[in-house]
Amino acid sequence: MSAHQLCIEQLDVSYGKRRIIEQLSLTGVCHGEVTALLGPNGSGKSTLLKAIAGLTPARGQVLLDGADLLTASYASRAERVVYLPQSLPASVHLRVFESLLVARRASGNTSRQQDIDEARALLERLGIAHLAMSFLDQLSGGQKQLVGLAQALIRKPVLLLLDEPLSALDLNYQYHVMDVIGQETRERNMVTLIVLHDINISLRQTDRVLMLKGGQLIAHGAPDQVIDPASLARVYGVRGRVERCSQGSAQVMIDGLV
């Protein structure tokens, strides 16, 4: 095991007296991999992401390439970590293109022309260049999520934390966005942690799966090893099986509640 990865040691997060995450430890989340966080509502997925991002007070250690993120300053953490919340505020009268420039310039002075070029390239890559001059408060939910993803990517993070980036996207865009996330993760050699609800997407489009329940890590490993009838029953309380379809790709079938 090298220091070149994301490790979590004995992480505790509580809101007031309520413990959300207890003694969570984790190693082996690597660069260039998309890791899915799975688990039922309230299992601590979002809280875990926020704690890693330093937005929620937590005890323990979160080591990115050997350096502790929890004790890092705002500025130094922001250079390496980007956290993307589930949604944008409702009415922000700001143009899409400007919102990318803001994401880039909020915490640092970068070259202006370079910002503009990168913002342009990123919008094209995500297939939303035609929205560049639209206002955020005129976009659909799915378009907002794509713009949010662009805001995160333009900061060139080492660690990318995405909280349900697919929740408002249609089927086509879900796969499109996962493709982009996978590509960017490999090309930029990022560590990408992503909260997902769709088990089939995590089975096919991610390199690694973490299953959480009640603030504890239940399973961790390659998707086809972790996602099986036993873990589906334990984490989600459903009867499920993994089938290979005629094209060869694996598919989770749900037969009902346990």
Added chain:
Amino acid sequence: MNAPSEATVIMDDYQRVLRRRVLLLGLFLAAIIASLVLDFTLGPSGLTLPDLWQTLLHKASVNPGQQVIVWSIRLPQALMAVLVGAALGLAGAEMQTILNNPLASPFTLGVSHAAAFGAALAIVLNLGIPGVPDEWLVAINAFIFALIATLLLDLLARWRKADTSVVVLFGIALGFTFGALVSLIQFVATEDSLQALVFWTLGSLARASWLKVGLLALAVACALPMALRRAWQLTALRLGEDRAASFGIDVKRLRLGTLLRVSVLSALAVAFVGTIGFIGLVGPHIARLLFGEDHRFYLPGSALAGALILSLASVASKNIIPGVLIPVGIVTSLVGIPFFLSIVLRRNGGH
């Protein structure tokens, strides 16, 4: 693929948007200057334009009465309208951003009511800081209480880690509390002091003086560049607190610094001219519609919109009833609110 051409289109569009905003700022500035000149030339004394220019350019050559009208009344009042409008517009815009609420303004969050309470203490009970000369007693009292109100908002936002909506609710509660205290003082006031107090709360530019104009000009001249230095951070805050924090912004520090700046601006403005409720609310709304929320343009846009509105209101206040100068606070509300509603409703209709 037509990607390169699409990229140049984005560039051209963005440059056009920026040019249009700069042009709009210029237009606002021109309109303010025009309104300032108009405000300066109008008044109950019936002085003609040549008289006015003569007094401005060759002060010694005209009679003392005319000198006083031009140099001690007209000019400081006209400038005061612009400066108070700019201060309230800027303060309102910053408040709305850091509290994430389009209803936030010095008036709605109780700052004006606190100032009125300070003024009431001075006018009715003659209470104030010992050693302050009488003509400054009211203004300084109002300033102190306006500052206290904003600092209370600061404290709440900072130490209770309160949600921004809680801060807004607290501000509204603060407004009602100080309003009730003012009523209490009114209840025990003598007839004369009651009249003085009521007139104070109406908001009037008649209290302008060169020293006040200078102080307020200094405050605006310091606050605007400071705000513009934070323009990107404030814009990022509009994308949500978590997102801004994840972009490396120390949100609490940004919020505190901004609130302090806002408290000085609004406290000075309210202390010098009394309660003028509407500017801090509508200036930001107009700026948001015309410039969007890129704070490099939104903040100066809101300041300029506020300045223009109050200057125009000052012009109107001299003309609604000829020969009678209506307190400008009444005019801003009467003229401004229908205008404001028409903007808001038209915008909603467009969606």
